[in-house]
Amino acid sequence: DADVTQTPRNRITKTGKRIMLECSQTKGHDRMYWYRQDPGLGLRLIYYSFDVKDINKGEISDGYSVSRQAQAKFSLSLESAIPNQTALYFCATSKGPSQSTQYFGPGTRLTVL
Amino acid sequence: GENVEQHPSTLSVQEGDSAVIKCTYSDSASNYFPWYKQELGKRPQLIIDIRSNVGEKKDQRIAVTLNKTAKHFSLHITETQPEDSAVYFCAARTTSGTYKYIFGTGTRLKVLA
Numbered sequence: 001d002a003d004v005t006q007t008p009r010n011r012i013t014k015t016g017k018r019i020m021l022e023c024s025q026t027k028g029h030d031r032m033y034w035y036r037q038d039p040g041l042g043l044r045l046i047y048y049s050f051d052v053k054d055i056n057k058g059e060i061s062d063g064y065s066v067s068r069q070a071q072a073k074f075s076l077s078l079e080s081a082i083p084n085q086t087a088l089y090f091c092a093t094s095k096g097p098s099q100s101t102q103y104f105g106p107g108t109r110l111t112v113l
Numbered sequence: 114g115e116n117v118e119q120h121p122s123t124l125s126v127q128e129g130d131s132a133v134i135k136c137t138y139s140d141s142a143s144n145y146f147p148w149y150k151q152e153l154g155k156r157p158q159l160i161i162d163i164r165s166n167v168g169e170k171k172d173q174r175i176a177v178t179l180n181k182t183a184k185h186f187s188l189h190i191t192e193t194q195p196e197d198s199a200v201y202f203c204a205a206r207t208t209s210g211t212y213k214y215i216f217g218t219g220t221r222l223k224v225l226a
Contacts, residue, residue, distance in 0.1 A: 033214075040122070042202055042218040043157070050212075058213070090156065097212050100145040100164075104156040 003027045006091050006105040013081050014113050021076045021108050023091030029103075030096060032074040034058075034066060037088040037107075046089075049074055081112040115140040117205050119217025126193050127225050134220045136203035137185040143215075145206040146186045148177060151219075152199045160201075161188070193224045 004025045013019050023032065034046040045058030047066040055066060063085060067075045078085055091105040116139040126132050138146075144165040149157035163170045163177045163186065170177050174193075179186040190197055203217040 031212075035216075040218060042119075043204075043216040045213060045215075048213065100206055101147065101159055101162065102214060104158070106156050 004091060004093055004103050004105040006089075006108050008108060009106065010109045012111045012113065015082055017081050017112075019078045019081055019110070021089055021091075021110070023074045023076070023105055025072050025091075025093045025103075025105075027093055027095070027103060028071075029093035030071060031094045032068065033092040033094075033102070034064075034074065034076045035090045035092060036060060037090060043090065046076065078110075078112075081110075083112045086110060086112045115143075115205070115207050115209070115213070115215045117203060117215045117217045119203050119220060121220060122218065123221045123223070125223045125225060128193060128195060130193055132188075132190045132193055132197070132222055132224075134188045134201055134203070134222070135185060136187070136205075136217050137183075138205040138215070139184070140205065140207045140209055140215075141184065142209040143184075143205040143207050146177070146179060147204050147206075147214075148175075148188050149202045149204070150199045151202065157202060190222075193222075195224050195226050198222055198224045 007022045033048040035043040044060050049068045052068050065077045089108045092102045094102045118137045147162035150160045151157045174191045176189040200219045202219050204214045206214050
């Protein structure tokens with residue numbers, strides 16, 4: 001869905017480096033999510049935000065932090081990257097509690113050497 | 114905590130046959146159940162969803178059934194085609210506390226021509 005974008009699309013970094021993944025959306029949705037996808041493990045929730053002042057931890061938040069700079073922007077940071085954070089990262093958005101559909105960004109493939 | 118189990122992890126069918134993927138959820142407060150299709154290298158895309166007040170929903174060759182008592186829901190694809198080959202994810206949205214989506218671990222469907 002072109003309304004949800006992620007940058008960068010691919011990133012190779014080294015252990016210990018700080019890295020930021022960015023997500024932007026033009027759908028006007030209030031809710032944004034960061035997921036991590038690993039083979040055989042599906043999509044696991046890292047953090048989610050229901051509005052600019054609301055940030056919540058998901059099931060695997062350790063080693064990650066987020067920032068909701070505006071309703072349309074939600075960034076994921078790895079303060080000190082480690083190899084087991086190598087994965088495919090997806091941002092998603094949804095609108096309020098009544099409209100349930102999530103829309104995913106194209107994903108960022110992160111490799112930590 | 115909340116959990117969604119998905120089976121099978123891989124499924125191969127002959128073109129034209131039907132495919133069934135099953136999911137079981139743990140949180141009885143879940144009220145929305147989407148199914149996503151993810152083609153290789155692409156983002157998850159919603160293909161069908163069902164709410165807890167409905168037992169079955171159909172969209173052309175795809176149908177989803179929900180059994181709230183047993184806490185399981187299934188995806189049915191009839192007259193499968195090679196382009197149906199992909200990874201399929203189920204999810205359940207919980208309403209306990211906050212509205213989070215819990216994903217199954219995915220089913221890799223191969224439709225053999």
